[in-house]
Amino acid sequence: MSGWKISVFPITALLLSGCQSAETDMSNTSPLVYQPLEKQYVSPECQGEHCSTVQISALTFPDAPTLTDELQTRLLTLAMGITDGAETPAQDWDSYAQDFFVRADEDRDVLPQFMASDAQLEASIYAQHDDLLVLELTSYVYHAGQAHGLPSTVFMVIDERQQSVVSLNDMLISGQQEAFQEALAQAHKRWMAELDYDDQYAKSWPLGENHNAAPLEDSWVIKYNVYEIAPYAVGQPELTIPLEALQGVAKPRYLGP
The missing domain is CATH 3.30.565.40 (Fervidobacterium nodosum Rt17-B1 like)
Known part of the structure; x- marks a missing residue:
């Protein structure tokens, strides 16, 4: 070039x-x-x-x-x-x-x-x-x-x-996608509570499905990009799901040591 x-x-x-x-x-x-x-x-x-x-x-x-x-x-x-x-x-x-x-x-x-x-x-x-x-x-x-x-x-x-x-589907037990979404919804509620966001905020910026998951030793991090569940000023929200909430949902291979 x-x-x-x-x-x-x-x-x-x-x-x-x-x-x-x-x-x-x-x-x-x-x-x-x-x-x-x-x-x-x-x-x-x-x-x-x-x-x-x-x-x-x-x-x-x-x-x-x-x-x-x-x-x-x-x-x-x-x-x-x-x-x-x-x-x-x-x-x-x-x-x-x-x-x-x-x-x-x-x-x-x-x-x-x-x-x-x-x-x-x-x-x-x-x-x-x-x-x-x-x-x-x-x-x-x-x-x-x-x-x-x-x-x-x-x-x-x-x-x-x-x-x-x-992929996320590779890490989940077959048929547990809905259970994962429920665990994600609970993580979203915790995130909103930490930032003092109310129900009206959730209506304006509803939680959507996300396959962007990082399996860590003690939790999973689900990261959203700007505008997906929050305005630009909030940045890129990270929702954390503890490993206990993923027992029976994710394969043991991806649930830490």
């Missing part, structure tokens, strides 16, 4: 080994190797100080290229923001940056030159236990002229034993 300023920083291989419970011997589990990947793109058409940028802080898995591709696809999909579902994500980081700068340059034609667009895509370790690796994928996309940027988050749960991505 000629003319682009791109920085790829050195990466160091790290080993992830699952914390193993006393009840289960998973000594044969191969450690999942990952490498941090850093990229920065600057609009090639910008010659001034206020240039549009795209920053990538991702992860790659040298021994599991399918996971690398899946992470990239999920981050690029997340960066699309709120869509009608008809659009498809960019094929790779370079393509995303190219498309982003096309719109950024169009915005600069009608907006003051000191305004610049910015996109930040990041993958980080959220939790790691019992051979489960929970990644937090985040994006923040701001287009010049908007009142504010759009933050988005999605969890990516990896079973290190199988080196595969796990």
